[in-house]
Structures are given as C-alpha cells and as structure tokens.
Amino acid sequence: MTRPVFINKTALLCARGNSPAAVASALWNGECNAGQRKLGERIFPYFGLPLEETDWQVRAKQALRQVAGQLGPLPPETPLFIASSSFQIGHFEQLGAPFDLPVANAAFSRQIGEWLGLNGPRTSFSNACTSGFSALDAARSLIAAGLIDDAIVVGVELANDSTLAGFAAMELLSRTAGRPFDARRDGLVLGEAVAAVYLSAKPATWRIAGLRTGLDGFSTTGPNPDGSRIADVTVDCLKEANLKAADIELIKLQAAGSPGTDLAEANALRSVFGQNMPPLISLKPGLGHTLGASGLAELAALLACLAADKIPATAGFSKVDPEIALFPMVERSTEHIERALLNLIGFGGGLASLIVERHG
C-alpha cells in the first residue's frame, strides 16, 4: 500500500514571529535583525525566540505550548515525531554542575509530548541539521504505507551555550550576519525555533511529492565541495516525485553563509538544473540557522509565503561570488508557485531534499 501524504497544518515560533503567517509577513517586509548571545569574551549574532522568560524549562514549555495552540486540538494519541540536535542541554547548563543528565538521552521528548498534550507513540530523531527532514521522512513513510494515518512532526531547537561554543570553537560562526552565496560570507548565525507539521493521508493544499535523505562522508563538518552527493539526493528526490528538474519553480536553499557548504550546494544545483536554474531563496538570514528545527521551521515559513503568493527577497546577499556564480532572489516576488524544492545539508554529513507540490 502506498498513498499520498499531505501537510494539513503547520505551526512555527521563531525570531520572526509566532505563527507561520506572521513569520511570512515579517520575511516579506525584509525583517532580518538578530539579537546577540555572549560566549566568554566573544559576542555572536543570534536569532532568539521572542520570549521574556529566563528559566530554560519554563521558557521551553511556553514555546511548545504556543506551537500546540497554533495547531489546535488534535487527538492525544496522534503519533509524535520529534527532531532536535540539542534537546534540553540548555536546561542542564542553567542548573550547573553536577550535571544530572537522564539515562535516556531523549528523555526531554517525554516532556515535549506532555506539553503538546500528546500521549501516543513518540519517536525522536537527532541527525544534526537534517533531523527535521529525517523525522518528516519517517512519518510520511509510515503514513504512505498505511501503518499510521497521521503524525505531528516537531522540530525543537532552544538556546544553549554548548552548541554555540562547539560551532564557535570550529570557527563556523559569523560575527556579523549570514550571507548566503555572497562573496563576503563568513559563517553561520544560529537561532532558536519550535516548528510543527501535521501530516495526514487526508488531502490538503500541499502534498509531499518527494523526500530523500542522504549522506556525504567527505568530512564530519562539511560536504564534498563538488556537491556530487547533494546532487544525487536531489535527483533521487525528483525521481520519487516523478518530476523533471524543469518542473521545480523555486528552491529554498540550505545556504546559510557557510563558505564551504554554500559552494557545495551551488555546485550540486548547477549539476542538476544546469542553465535552467529556478529562483533561489534562503530563509536563514531572517530566521538564523535553527539546526535540528531548521527543516521544519523553514518548511512552515516557506509554505506560508507560498500560500500568500509572497516570496521574500533573500537578505544579506549583495555581491556575487564568482566561484558560486549563482544568486538568490534579491527582489520580492508574487509568483504563484506550484512546486518547490527544499534542501538541507547538515553538519555530520546529513543531506536531504524535499519537494512539495500543490494538490488539486
């Protein structure tokens, strides 16, 4: 048995707002200001959630409850798929030594289920930046096969120093701003997000036409610069969707402003789309790189943009890198989009491509 899988609802809380529509509106208006996060003597730009609460656990509960409120009532037994790269490490940082980590490393997912009012089957995914699409892939595979009828897929990435310090130690962070594909790009800007997608076999506006995950073992911190593995995943995704490259009308890039990964993505896109490159956008200059939540957060934001036929310009881009020789949209567009491709390229070699298509 295989059946289509639809995106019935989305929810999003991130630096740009507390609903997908609010975030889409902010992106359309060009809002891209970031806050700051201090790490020792260094200060980094950071896209924090618009929440005043300082207690980590209370703040996390507020964030999850806001997202649950956006989703509206759901049967409590709905299967829950949770994606995160850091879970509740920020809570333990706040409590301080001795660090009383739970024996089961995703114990925080039990709490997330409770806050969302869900007590059905619960599964967690932690594949760094591609966690969200891994969770989405698992959920939609089971729905398509008839093993479950619906699922909530949640991405959670909340503030913590451990991730920031780890990325900083590897010199992967920009001290100013994320500049996707730009010649002056010098690293990522991290952020927080909680995002949710309600998947179902019941028809809705957007269908998952293709979703493929992959792996690039070139390096633990970045893909092969030639982009060949990324291109393989995109081609597999197009095959699954039974589409040609020319059918794709918009690409939501992974591009976060990382010198190496942006180049690899550009090389992959050139090899798949050649001279017929669709319009490109990156949402990370407005949302930050929200790591394990980024796939779902950017999916929710993009679908809200497409629902309004308002595709935002990509902030932070102004100077073409001759090696990349591609440029994201710098002007807003009201084009009506039927099919869009979303790329993720993760720390640790994870890759993912998702194609969403309007239904009916």
Added chain:
Amino acid sequence: MISLTTVLSQSFAPAELPAAVRATLGKPLRRAAPLTQLALVGALACLPAERRALPTALLWQSTSGPRLETLTLLDEVCSGGAEPMPYDFLATQPAIAAAQIQSFLPGLQTAMHLPLDSQGIANWSLLLSLAIVWLNEGRCAQVLCAQLDHTADVASGHWLALSHASLENSPASLQLMKDSASEALPDTPEFPARLAEWLAGNGNQTLSLHSPVAMKLTVEFTRL
C-alpha cells in the same frame, strides 16, 4: 520477501573498543567517538565485503547516546574558561558516526539516529517497519538496524540486518501483520539477543515483536 540476514550482539569493555576497531580495519580509526567505533565494528561484522557497496540505509537507536561526551562538553562549557575542544563537541554529535563509517561501507546512502526517551524500552518495531517499507519501495537493497549504547562500564551493540534479496543462509523472513497470534517478545534494547535465542531453539515457526509504542502493525518473523 524481506529477509533477516544477520542477527548480532556485541559487548566490549570500553578500553577494548579501539582494539576491536583495529582488529576490524587493520588500523585504528582516529578521532572516532565510542558510538562511531561501535557502529563501525558492528556494521562491518553484519555485512560481508561483497555486500558493503550495495545501497544501504542505517537506522540506529540509542538509550545512552553520547552521554559521557555530553558531560565532558558541559563541564568544559560551564566550568571552563574557554570554548570546548572541537573534538569534544564533535563527539557529542551522534550523526557523525555515519559519515565516519561511509568510507568503509561505500554503499551507505543514508542514516538516521533515533535517541530513545525511556530506559529499558526500545523502538525496534519502528526501525524494522521503516526498513520493511523502504526495502519494499526499492529505496535501498539492505538496511542495518542497530541499538548502540556505551557507558563507563560497557559498550554494546545489537544489530539486525535486513535485505530485499533472500540470501542462502537467511535465518528468517519478516513481514508486517495486522494481528499476529504468534509468540511475542517485548521491544527492548537487547531484542536481537532474544531473537537469536529463539532462532537457535526449536520453538514456534513464527515470532512477533510487540512494542509499547507500536503503530498499527506488528513485525512478525518466520523461520526459513
């Protein structure tokens, strides 16, 4: 038909793990966290050399995750005056295990890491359900499902390898059943060890895996 091709359980004293890697590769695996070393030793034990280039998916779960490495990182970040050592941060990222073993398993196309949220309860039923769905779709030729854990006392790996092709020595086939009346085992981290005991015995022809977090269907094993 989906075939079970390998059932494997491994256990090492943490200090013995690097030696196990050296014995497997003929050389050490530099800068690899214990979960990565466990993944490598187990994956290569599951797949003979002639099957390592076949399109492969790795689905692995863990109760402990990189707990010890996370404690080290927390100590560095919260108690130290400087940023952590890059390796200490990388060791807390379990997804990296797949990237580091791909060069020894060139067919490895995708990997998912599923951290568990409750002690003593695993999610083999989900791993196996996904594996069966993906194999039936033709998405890959074989799927490795694993439970990898390491603590200060022991590093353990439990593995099930599944293939779309029936191999000569496959001990069992698998399918998803709506209602299974067969003998059932609980979904626990060491399920492969219990499955191996069942396969070694002369009991019932079929065995099912029941999970407290089960979806609609049950995974049923049939002796071949």
